[in-house]
Amino acid sequence: MVSKACCLVIVLFLSFSSIVKASDYKKLNQYTTLDSAVNVFNDKNITSDLKTLLDASYSEFINNFEVFADPQKQSNGGLFIEGWLQDLRLENASAMVIEPDGKLYVAWVIPGHSKIEYRTNDQQMKGVNPDLLAWSKRFEHITFDEKRYPIGFIDNEPKVRHLDTKSFNVKVTLNCDSTDKPCNHALYEGTRKSDGATLTLHGKVFRARCSEPICSINSYEFKNKNATYTLETIVPSLTVIINHKMVVDEKGVWSDN
Incomplete structure (x- = not known):
């Protein structure tokens, strides 16, 4: 038999949980302007729930919320926020x-x-949230479905290439490590000609948008604290931006050896 004390603890726990849940998203009207939207991530309840929902993908x-669009208020009191x-x-x-009742769709x-990644804590939701589905239409060559690559595909981009600048x-x-899809991670090994100083960085690849399964590489980007190193392929060049100020901008020549 369950004791009265135990029942009381359960009742108190459930009551407390309900109170927390009910108050989670009642402050959404504070984030309805462009200037205030950034503060949504200072909301401890929303941030905590996002971390729980997204885990390692948080x-x-x-990190995509560097630039914000105007938030869109919904008829049910909810809020649509986007950034890039x-x-x-x-x-x-x-x-x-x-949504005010604690539901999240990201x-x-x-x-x-x-593919476009999608997560929600709404167990009753079937398919993708309509607002996010509408948002996804701007992306021409990627959807919420996994892009499939043909068996035995060949990525014509060289595994190793060199850029020589002044x-x-x-x-x-x-x-x-994977060989069944295009590789979009890269290693930068740079040498400064004046003194032989070297720098090694891990970064990412940006590919052109195309209708083919595998698109060509447009650029490589590497970050080192407050510095961003960008290597362009179409017009071969190296740029380095530190604290939003360009400190290097040199044209160069690519080679595969």
Whole structure:
């Protein structure tokens, strides 16, 4: 037989849980303007629930919110918020729908993924949230379905290539274990010609949008604290931006050896 004390503990626990849940998302009207939208991630309840929902993918999702769009209020009191990395609205983007009753619907796109990622804590929801489905239509060659690659496909991009500029020699190596899909991770090994100083960084690949299963590489990007190194392939060049200020901008020549 369950004791009265035990029943009391259960009742108190359930009551407390209900109170917390009911108050989770009642402050959404604080985040309905462009200036205030960024503060949504300072809401401890929302952030905690996002981390629980996304687990290891939380950083991928949250890091895309560098630029915000105007939040969209919903008729039920909910909120649609989207963001992306500067100048990368179609490459690094995230969006979410937050409802007052605690339901979350989130989606995001990053280079290297073969589909739009989607998560929700709404166990009754069938399919993708309509607002996020509408948001996804801007992406021409990626959907919520896994992109399939043909058996025995060949990625014509060289695994190793070198960029020679006036001041630097850079070796870039595609760095993936999997061989059944295009590799979008890379290793940067740079040498400064003036003094022989070297730098090694891990980064990512940006591919062109195309209708083919495998698209060509447009650029490589590597980050080192507050510095971003970008290697362009179409117009061969190396740029380095530190604290939003360009400190290196050199044209160069690519070679595969």
